[in-house]
Amino acid sequence: MRRERFLEAAALSFPRGEAEPPELSAAGSEQVAARMVEIARRLGIPVVEEPELCEALCDLPLDNQIPASLFEAAALVLARIRRAGDRRWRP
Numbered sequence: 001m002r003r004e005r006f007l008e009a010a011a012l013s014f015p016r017g018e019a020e021p022p023e024l025s026a027a028g029s030e031q032v033a034a035r036m037v038e039i040a041r042r043l044g045i046p047v048v049e050e051p052e053l054c055e056a057l058c059d060l061p062l063d064n065q066i067p068a069s070l071f072e073a074a075a076l077v078l079a080r081i082r083r084a085g086d087r088r089w090r091p
Contacts, residue, residue, distance in 0.1 A: 007029060007030060007033065008027070008028070008029050008033050008051075008054050008055060008058045009026075009027065009028055009029075009032070009033035009034075009036040009037055009054065010024060010026065010027045010053075010054050010057035010058055011024070011025045011026040011027070011036060011040070012024060012025065012057070012066070012074060012077075013025040014078075020065065021065040021066055021068075021071060021074075022065070022066055022074055023063060023064060023065050023066070024057055024060050024061070024062055024063070024064060024066060025062070025063065026062065027057060027058045027060075027062065028058075029058070046081045046084070048077050048080055048081065050073065050077055052073075053070065053073045053074070053077065056070055056073075057070070
């Protein structure tokens with residue numbers, strides 16, 4: 001089985017029941033990124049490829065809310081996940 005190559009990966013967490021912005025919960029490059037994607041897929045966590053958003057997220061400190069400048073891009077990713085029919089992923 002050929003392993004996919006990911007240069008960067010970022011994971012967002014959405015506080016449940018709160019109207020708070022998502023937080024950057026994990027980020028990594030190359031081997032760490034590939035492992036993050038592998039684990040997410042194994043656990044059934046949606047993986048969306050958005051290189052520009054990922055690059056911006058990877059420059060942020062972990063465990064902090066994303067800045068307002070990234071709200072729209074993060075919302076578009078969440079909308080893609082919802083349109084794909086995965087209703088488990090509601091913030």
